[in-house]
Amino acid sequence: MSHLKRAREVFDVELAAVKAVKGRLNATFNRAVELITYALAKRNKLVVVGVGKSGNIGRKIAATFTSTGAPAVLLDSVDALHGDLGILNDGDIVLALSYSGETDELIDLLPAMKRFAVRVIAITSGPKSTLGQHADVVLNVKVPKEACPFNMAPTASTTASLVMGDALAMAVLDARGFKKSDFAQRHPSGAIGRSLLLSVGDIMRSGSRNPIAPQTMPVRDALLIMGKAKSGSVSVVNKSGKLAGVFTDGDLRRHLAKDDAVLDQPLAKVMTRRPTTIREDALAADAIRIFNERSIDDLIVVNTRREPVGLVDSQDLPKLKAV
Structure with a gap:
């Protein structure tokens, strides 16, 4: 039995999802890049927050920012409510991921985070959700449908969120003038580091x-x-x-x-x-x-x-x- 037909359907659904999100990019994306770039210039950091699958995507986004010279950490929502919120400093940027915009653990964090002088950038499908209304900038990643046959398992939506995070990281990289030599300094080992450090x-x-x-x-x-x-x-x-x-x-x-x-x-x-x-x-x-x-x-x-x-x-x- 061949599963290629189903595989191609998944590719089509996820490609269509990314294309739909790309079509909605507007000036709010520029605002998000400006907020992150300004915070980094002031030696602040990016704090990424997400729960479940969104947390997994957030971990990758934080890693991409860090590897390209933009200090970023992933903050576990539950741990944050029990002391880890202390990682926040005035001037930091919070990148909050929740497709619905109504994730309880994340929503519970918002009042506490707002006590710090932080700006919140939301990656969500709900601009009018609780998260969307509390965010300074909303990046809409609503997708037509999930690749899951029941339209339930996060698939196309997590892909769209990851691509949005990558787009942010690369735009910030450009805005900060990050160079290949800077990349090499942060990758001293492995094939990437060797290829960038060796002449x-x-x-x-x-x-x-x-x-x-x-x-x-x-x-x-x-x-x-x-x-x-x-x-x-x-x-x-x-x-x-x-x-x-x-x-x-x-x-x-x-x-x-x-x-x-x-x-x-x-x-x-x-x-x-x-x-x-x-x-x-x-x-x-x-x-x-x-x-x-x-x-x-x-x-x-x-x-x-x-x-x-x-x-x-x-x-x-x-x-x-x-x-």
Whole structure:
């Protein structure tokens, strides 16, 4: 039995839900971004509150904000009523998630939270709900229906809330001028951190492992250089030592299929001109992006004078734990 039909129906329902929420975005979203950005500039934080499935979504939203340089915490509604409300400071922003806007545990918190000089941003489907009426800004995430066949289990609604949270986090990121280098500082470990902290110069092959040949060299001799370097390509340079092209084992196969005399041809006649390159001071993350965007196995590293100084082999990236 195939379950693909049902799976596709769920995708359709949730995509339609996100599209509906996107269509309602207006100036209130800008206001929410401004409130969060202002609070963060004053060294305040974002306190995310939710119960049940909304709490689970809130945890992810808080984590996204924190990882992008915006201090955020998840506050358990029940614990908050028994002392944890002390985490709030005047000037903080409360991001409250409740699809109905009538979640008892959350509503019970509102009077206590309002005693602090905090602003409340609500992610809810009910602008006129109790939560909506107590919020400074309401972000409406009402969806046409849930993906659940009984229209009961939170599915499309939780997806819409998560996307709204992601949209907020990314808009705040832009507003604060958060840079890739800032992201790297907060991710010192794992593939993300390594790719952002390492430069191309740190991961490239150089010296004897960086095969270079003049464009006048016959293919036969260039293959020996490639073999010695254990590389699938060779950087081809002109008489000034600047990069003129690249010759790969793929080029060899294509030319051999047409003419087996290619081995005696100079590289200038069979090389690929204008190869993809990268600077040695670029981030490893930039190299990874190029590999993902283009169908290449090797990436030539050049200096400011367009001289090939290294080679990044895609097969090296997993060993370096950069992907």
